Amino acid sequence: MAEIRKYTVNVPQEKLDRLKRRLDDYEWPTALSDESGWDYGTPQSDIKRFHKHWKDKFDWREHERRLNDLPNFETTVSVDGFGDIDMHFLHYQSEVKGAIPLLFVHGWPGSVLEGVKMAPMLKGGDGKPAFHVVAPSLPNYVWSGPALKRGFGVPKYAEACHKVMMNLGYDQYVVQGGDWGFVICRVLTHQYPKHVKGIHTNWSWAAEPKWTAENPKPEKYSEREMKQMKQGERWSPFGQGDGRGYIAIQSTRPATINHMISDSPVGLLAWIWDKLVDWSDKYPWTEDEVCLWVSLYVLSRAGPDAASYIYYEALHDPASLGIVQSYIDCPLGLADFPVEICNNPKSWRHTMGPIVYMEEFDKGGHFSGYERPDAVAKGLCEMFGKGGGAYGVVEGKDGY
Secondary structure (H helix, E strand, O other), rough: OOOOOOOOOOOOOHHHHHHHHHHHHHHOOOOOOOOOOOOOOOHHHHHHHHHHHHHOOOOHHHHHHOOOOOOOOEEEEEEEEEEEEEEEEEOOOOOOOOEEEEEEEEOOOOOOHHHHHHHHHOOOOOOOOEEEEEOOOOOOOOOOOOOOOOOOOOOHHHHHHHHHHHHOOOOOOEEEEOOHHHHHHHHHHHHHOOOOEEEEEEOOOOOOOOOOOOOOOOOOOOOHHHHHHHHHHHHOOOOOOOOOHHHHHHHHHHHHHHHHHHOOOOHHHHHHHHHHHHHOOOOOOOHHHHHHHHHHHHHHOOOOOHHHHHHHHOOOHHHHHHHOOOOOOOOEEEEOEOOOOOOOOOHHHHHHHOEEEEEOOOOOOOOOHHHHHHHHHHHHHHHHHHOOOOOOOOEEOOOO
């Protein structure tokens, strides 16, 4: 069995002092004289509010104490062609003998925090199945080690996550993820079909079917579907929408934008806040929450800029993107939230795989594990619990 080490978050004081100096010395950019709202991007008034809180009220050490109350661990995995990587992860172990191993994979600009609210809802009881929840920090993110070599793309992120599960002795497991978590989980099911036995996701990024006489194209889509397709057009790297700027630059010139991301905590705050607002469903973000989300990147092990390189590797790897939208023969559960950035119509979704659970929710966005942990947990329990379409898929682990 591979070594599993307890992990303690302990940011050096000199890093915190440097952050404080940068916040104190920040020079504000020029702004339009009239109120432009979000038309030009992140409003300066928002960033000034967060900047003041971050500089004068935010207590990293208090948050660090809370983070260390979580079940933090670390293990070393060897990724083929890239050597050893130290992987941080949260491990919520259930006392239920038949608990189902669940790998939760976060995305950008998120972290393992996206799974923290949900994990306690998956402990079982009251007729619900129990899960062992494993939530790794992806390589280059937060407390996991760096993987800063050309070619470390989605299949390698998937390999690193899979080997965390192998190190824990979970030979078979199920997966849940959105954003990059969705992409990585799809590749996991393709690369490791003997190990990954079910996938639940809050992102229905399905390929359009080949319409035939037996399977004709719908004459019209629902109002909800039309709104979701329009939202997808805004961010798509292949389209012309006004939300695609972040993905265009991070997938083509990450090293260029990384000079700003690395040098300017306030710049990174504006970069991330843009997405927290645009992609969530009117979630009431507090100053402390936002400052914590951004601080995790600023103070991360590999550096605040390291997370951007996955965009370049993924968008220059058409084979992996093809896998993501291909048919994968693994039980599939879909949670449909109205403000997800790209949910394609129901009539397309069978192209993803055998759907055994699908539910629409009336509220929630891209960060559903954080915004609507109750809904995500509900879907997992219904999908893998007794009577669910993926009940008993993990040998000897039915959740009870």
